[in-house]
Amino acid sequence: MPEAPMPDADAPLWQAVLDRDPSPATGPFLYAVTTQGVFCKPGCPSRAPLRRNVRFYADAAAAEAAGFRACKRCDPKGERAALHAEAVRAACAMIEAAETMPSLAALADRAGYARHHFLRLFRDITGVTPRSYAEGVRARRLQASLAAGDRVAEAVAGAGFGSESRVYEDTARHLGMTPGAARRGGVGETIRIAHADSALGPILVGATEKGVCFIGFAETRDALEGDLRARFPNARVVPAEDALAATVRDVVAFVAEPAAALRLPLDLRGTAFQRQVWEALQTIPLGETRTYAGLAAAIGNPAAVRAVARACARNPVSLAVPCHRVVGKDGDLTGYRWGVPRKAALLAGEAKARKLSAG
Incomplete structure (x- = not known):
């Protein structure tokens, strides 16, 4: 009776090569192909070699010591x-x-x-594109000049804008407010706030006349209000429990039982790229998740995974813009501004609600 073949101790590594997995569960490694004399990352786009021609190494130094050179396609040495x-x-x-x-x-x-x-x-x-990056630079220059008290015309010219009309045409894109308000450091803008308790702890809702501009939770009332004031340092912040009562009830009800998407009028302020990500987040259905890579692909910029993650982290209106529905490549919950346990609780509640509605 023939002997059974010996198990391949490197089978998980080989499977990662076949899957072209750039972040294998086994941890980082490199593989070399004896017939080609090169070593590659497991995510290399080259055609998979024959198993008998493959050797595995912990790092580039080990592969080079064995006489292999770096692959030019996958750039394993970076x-x-x-x-x-x-x-x-x-x-x-x-x-x-x-x-x-x-x-x-x-x-x-x-x-x-x-x-x-x-x-x-x-x-x-x-x-982002070079033009979008340059627009961000101009917007920062403009904001800094206006905050320093420069006249609007001088600040606009110094920031590199051709004319004031270009700024006024799209103030939200450049400043999030009119140049005059920015020159006053946001003075004159009023943000109404209301506190409440929820299943995830204290909640704070902030709103301008245009819509909700801040939702925070799971921290002390002072900490939440401090977060809002840091985002709007010179705005006038006033309590408005009665005026925001209906909005706060909607937020608290969503946390307790997310039976439907949280639909609120929003006043979102960010870069063009951030707003693009935030808009994409709002299209993720209740009870579903997307990966950061998937979200980057959805906005037509598949390589901007890290930039997407940063935009999610800067989301000022948690829950209404559901950044908690974005997870890591393998389903890991990764980071969350309000704590990973609360992210898990939100996703579990939404999954339950989706299951009940489907049943």
């Missing part, structure tokens, strides 16, 4: 990625230092890449 990152950092510095927006051709020439290739690199690494 050398090409480091060059790309440095080129994009230099481009960002060039944009920051320029009085007016450098052309794409100038940025690409400075980086040493063709324009289309540089544009893809910049977008992949920063999550």
